[in-house]
Amino acid sequence: MDHAIEMEGVRKQFSSGLFRKRRTLALRGIDIQVPAGAFWGLLGPNGAGKTTLLSILSNLILPDSGTVRVLGRDVLSQGPEVYPRMNLSSGHANFLWSMNVRENLSYYAMLYGLSRPRRRERIDSLMDLFDLTPYARVKFDELSTGTKQKLALAKALINEPELLLLDEPTVGLDPDVSNRIREAIRRLHRDRGVTVLMTTHNMKEAQALCEQVAFIREGTIRAHGRPEDLKRSLGLGDAIEIVFRGILDREGLSRQPGVYSVRHGDASCRILVDDHHSRLPRIFDFLSSGRIEIQTVDIKEADLEEVFFAMAK
Ligand SMILES: Nc1ncnc2c1ncn2[C@@H]1O[C@H](COP(=O)(O)OP(=O)(O)OP(=O)(O)O)[C@@H](O)[C@H]1O
Ligand SMILES: [Mg+2]
Incomplete structure (x- = not known):
């Protein structure tokens, strides 16, 4: 069997x-x-x-x-x-x-x-x-x-x-x-x-x-x-985690090319993108045009929850 x-x-x-x-x-x-x-x-x-x-x-x-x-x-x-x-x-x-x-x-x-x-x-x-x-x-x-x-x-x-x-x-x-x-x-x-x-x-x-x-x-x-393969097949690349000061335009950020989803708290956000190398410059431009002061940036792997949201769309 x-x-x-x-x-x-x-x-x-x-x-x-x-x-x-x-x-x-x-x-x-x-x-x-x-x-x-x-x-x-x-x-x-x-x-x-x-x-x-x-x-x-x-x-x-x-x-x-x-x-x-x-x-x-x-x-x-x-x-x-x-x-x-x-x-x-x-x-x-x-x-x-x-x-x-x-x-x-x-x-x-x-x-x-x-x-x-x-x-x-x-x-x-x-x-x-x-x-x-x-x-x-x-x-x-x-x-x-x-x-x-x-x-x-x-x-x-x-x-x-x-x-x-x-x-x-x-x-x-x-x-x-x-x-x-x-x-x-x-x-x-x-x-x-x-x-x-x-x-x-x-x-x-x-x-x-x-x-x-x-x-x-x-x-x-x-x-x-396997979760890793699903991430790859969905094109889910990386999660960019940013700690910032200012008021974030979440909707605007979500509309940037290559952005799948944005989760955010008071002073931090997690942006799921297809590829962080090519998308970061535009995201930084968008944030700075909204007077967001970036304090730290971290690149993390997408998690299964993000796969779930991408699948459920
Ligand atoms: N006995 C039933 N009579 C009528 N409709 C039913 C019955 N059991 C399930 N359904 C319907 O079938 C669909 C699938 O239900 P199911 O319970 O399998 O979903 P699920 O994925 O387990 O959801 P959840 O995550 O909420 O537990 C739903 O639309 C539900 O309303
Ligand atoms: Mg059930």
Whole structure:
């Protein structure tokens, strides 16, 4: 098996509203191939189709057309052969609210057919990994958001999956909990070779964890590749960081040739350009004609967030 995930021509339209007349084309022909053992990010604006794509991979919803192969099997016709080898965790976790942490994990462990001793051993080690032991007897609806998310991840690992689908695993978490969750995910991938497909709106997280990212917009994959290659293919050269005194005409600056975007604070700005060598003289002229006094200039590499904005345009 070369690919953990293969989707070809996958389309999905939702019908909703009065008489189910409102139609939303969530996926418009998705083709992706994620190699076994890879760590991929799925990025895109709200409503792009990320959760729909993960739900189709997990067979939670059916596509209208196209083929979906997971771990070398056709999900639609050979589902029962793949479910035990994969799992999904959502940052918007929804569990049986009246059951406590241990009961919830036991419930899923039973669904996956783990024997009683194996269940106990697995649950203990996952509760330990995600610092859930103190919450073992706390009901799901009494847990904080961060603890719910840790439970969602623990549940997703209960069957030791070869493929892990993560939908915004750190959304709404404080930096400390997010970092620990990221570290746990990174270790699973590195030490056990688990294939991961993760959605996130956090570009730093994607940059830190993902070997490749795919950009989805309006139900279509627009580009995929290593972040560095995407930057190059989009012609995103450098970010010029300037500390200045004065009042910046951001609009005017954004209109200068070769400028993709301008982010700025009170006394500093970051200008994303295709090539800083050729663009700097004109940018300096523009700033000095606006009575901006330049204090420092730094040239940095474009980051994934800038790739995202360029893709989302
Ligand atoms: N059950 C549903 N019924 C009707 N429309 C739906 C349903 N689920 C998703 N959609 C629509 O399909 C499109 C894709 O939604 P999806 O949840 O996959 O986006 P997403 O990329 O995960 O967005 P976000 O970043 O906000 O989580 C959206 O327009 C959404 O409104
Ligand atoms: Mg989503």
